[in-house]
Amino acid sequence: MTNFLRLLKLCRPHLGAMLLGAFLATLTVLANVGLLAISGWFLAAMAAAGLAGTQMNYFTPAGTIRFLAIVRTASRYGERLVTHNATFLLLSEIRVSVFNTLSQLSNVDLAMSRSADLFNRMQNDVEALDKFYLNVLLPMIVALISVPIVVAIMAAYNSNVALLCFTALLIVGVALPIILSKQLQQTANLETHYSTTLRAELSETLSGLRELAIYQATEQQIEQCRAASERYNQQLFVRHSAEAHSNGVSLLIVQLSMLGAIMIIAPLVYSGAMANVELAMLSLFVLASFETVLTLPNAFIQLPVALSAAKRIFDLEDKLRPETTSVQESLSVQPLGLEFKDLSYCYHSDTFALNNLSFAIEPLQKVAIVGQSGSGKSTLVNLLSGLWPQQNGEINLNSADKTIAINTISQQNRCELINIVAQQHHIFDGTIAENLRYAAPSATKQQMRTACQQAQLGDWLSELKLGLDTRLGTGGRSLSRGQSRRLALAQALLRAPAILVLDEPTEGLDNQSKHQVMDAILTSMGHCTVISITHDPALLANMDNVIWLEQGQIKAIATHQQLLAEQPEYVNLITRF
Numbered sequence: 305m306t307n308f309l310r311l312l313k314l315c316r317p318h319l320g321a322m323l324l325g326a327f328l329a330t331l332t333v334l335a336n337v338g339l340l341a342i343s344g345w346f347l348a349a350m351a352a353a354g355l356a357g358t359q360m361n362y363f364t365p366a367g368t369i370r371f372l373a374i375v376r377t378a379s380r381y382g383e384r385l386v387t388h389n390a391t392f393l394l395l396s397e398i399r400v401s402v403f404n405t406l407s408q409l410s411n412v413d414l415a416m417s418r419s420a421d422l423f424n425r426m427q428n429d430v431e432a433l434d435k436f437y438l439n440v441l442l443p444m445i446v447a448l449i450s451v452p453i454v455v456a457i458m459a460a461y462n463s464n465v466a467l468l469c470f471t472a473l474l475i476v477g478v479a480l481p482i483i484l485s486k487q488l489q490q491t492a493n494l495e496t497h498y499s500t501t502l503r504a505e506l507s508e509t510l511s512g513l514r515e516l517a518i519y520q521a522t523e524q525q526i527e528q529c530r531a532a533s534e535r536y537n538q539q540l541f542v543r544h545s546a547e548a549h550s551n552g553v554s555l556l557i558v559q560l561s562m563l564g565a566i567m568i569i570a571p572l573v574y575s576g577a578m579a580n581v582e583l584a585m586l587s588l589f590v591l592a593s594f595e596t597v598l599t600l601p602n603a604f605i606q607l608p609v610a611l612s613a614a615k616r617i618f619d620l621e622d623k624l625r626p627e628t629t630s631v632q633e634s635l636s637v638q639p640l641g642l643e644f645k646d647l648s649y650c651y652h653s654d655t656f657a658l659n660n661l662s663f664a665i666e667p668l669q670k671v672a673i674v675g676q677s678g679s680g681k682s683t684l685v686n687l688l689s690g691l692w693p694q695q696n697g698e699i700n701l702n703s704a705d706k707t708i709a710i711n712t713i714s715q716q717n718r719c720e721l722i723n724i725v726a727q728q729h730h731i732f733d734g735t736i737a738e739n740l741r742y743a744a745p746s747a748t749k750q751q752m753r754t755a756c757q758q759a760q761l762g763d764w765l766s767e768l769k770l771g772l773d774t775r776l777g778t779g780g781r782s783l784s785r786g787q788s789r790r791l792a793l794a795q796a797l798l799r800a801p802a803i804l805v806l807d808e809p810t811e812g813l814d815n816q817s818k819h820q821v822m823d824a825i826l827t828s829m830g831h832c833t834v835i836s837i838t839h840d841p842a843l844l845a846n847m848d849n850v851i852w853l854e855q856g857q858i859k860a861i862a863t864h865q866q867l868l869a870e871q872p873e874y875v876n877l878i879t880r881f
Contacts, residue, residue: 307615308611311436311614313514314401315632315810318393318397322390325387326442326449328379328380328382330445330446332379332380332383332865334538335375337454340367340378340589340592341592343585344368344584345365346362346365346369346482347584348581349858355461370575375462389623391434392436392680394433395433396464398434401621402620405620405621428500428503429494430617431685432609432612436606436641437600439599439606440603440606443600444600447600454596455587457555458650462586464567466489468568469593472560473594474563476557476558477600479599480596480601481550482585484550484601488605489538491543491546492612495539495609496609496613498532499536501532501535501536502536508525509526510725511871512525512681543605547602551601558591558594560683562587562591565590566583569582569586569587569757577689595626597755603877634717635802636715637802639667639704640667640702640833641664641701641702642702642835643699645699646660646698647694647697647699648660648696649680649692650854657683658683661684661699663861665849666833667703667704669833669847669848670834671833671835671836671848671849672798672832672837672838672847672851672864673835673836673850673851673853673855674844674850676860676877678857679745679854680855681837682837684853685837688722720799721802723743723801723804724805725792725796725801725805726792726808727808729789732776732780733777733778734775736768736774736776737749737752737773739791740794743796752772754793755795758827760790786817787817787841788819789821790824793824800832802832803832803833805834805836806835806836808842809822810834810838824839841878845864845865849862852877
């Protein structure tokens, strides 16, 4: 029920369109019921008049039938237009809400989920909620409004027929769907689970085609995908079978209700208590009245699926940390130093990634961090950027006039002060200018050209016909690795941070690209404090200090030249990498 209410809150911004759609849908149903009932009366009356050789006024019922037909057609068209527009509006609301939730999750929460699982929540679960208004909420509203109206009109003719019809409507529209919904509750959860598993298997298969081909394990992986598909299809078969059985029972009840109405009315017609033409009218009225609950069974079937999808999405939303109410400090972009005091970080095991780490970096100093894999380099950067929460110790920012703990400033201010150029930098499907404006939305084209020139992209940019308006394709597929890395540096230059963090900036590049990236780095180093995770001797030689980490602790702090002269292991370390 809680998830249902939370879904209703998402509908609030588009309540007017949804209520208008419900009104038009109700009008369509009532017009259709009235059309069938009056048509039955009109045909029976015409036949009776013909047999008796009498005259009757057929203009009024014929006009009424024409009017109801026009109302049904117009309201149906309007209902389709309004309800589908409301559905798309709600879908956009849900998508924005889910993406907003994902964007606010901490890196720890995101790391707990596989990318395929998050993709499933973004696509499969959102698509399930796409049908919430049209297939779940709208049929319930229509039934709540139209059933009392239909039963009240029917009771004006015969209360027994109205009671019979109302009971049958409750069975077909409420009792059977509730029973079916409870039966399918477990199926809905399994269906969602198997759908997630299947998408994950397919995603991992496509991502790992190269490795599967190398190890000749493609058939084995395809077999796992086939098994996941079969499990998912079995759950679909269970649901569809249950739906088919429910539809069969509903159809039987509808026919029995119509037969029961005839049995109630026939003695009254025989005794003269009711006109003979009303037998046809009421029996068809009973038959048509089931249109008011015609879509309710599917609504109750879709409800568990929608609530299951909503639970998975709202579970992500519930992970959001409440915003702190304490007063946050703020720093302007200026030369800043860093101080790490007794910094420790431990993952789920008892092994510390960082263990009582303490060192300081002066403003505008250039520092390299080296160490074997697992020595704590990436953990240190993640703590500095706020991607991981601090556990023990302090990280302080030192300016000319004050020292501020980094966890007392807002995440936005932290991002303004610290810029990270990662080893794997994502390029968005857009133009060069659009990608550069992610870093500096207000940057002019001249500023962007200057940043590209400083990042050693000037010659390449001048060769492009469209210049800054050149599209880069999905993931920047039209760029080489060196160009992608230098474009990331251009973004950093545009942002002009106080602290620039470089994560293996020359790793995996050919010699020409490596020299171009290094020239771009050296250009940017004069304006900010630089922390570079690197094992490139050429880049290390340009650093003021080198911090050597080993098993989460500092092994040595010295210049590159001092370490080369005094530490043979250091030579092996940078040579190996």
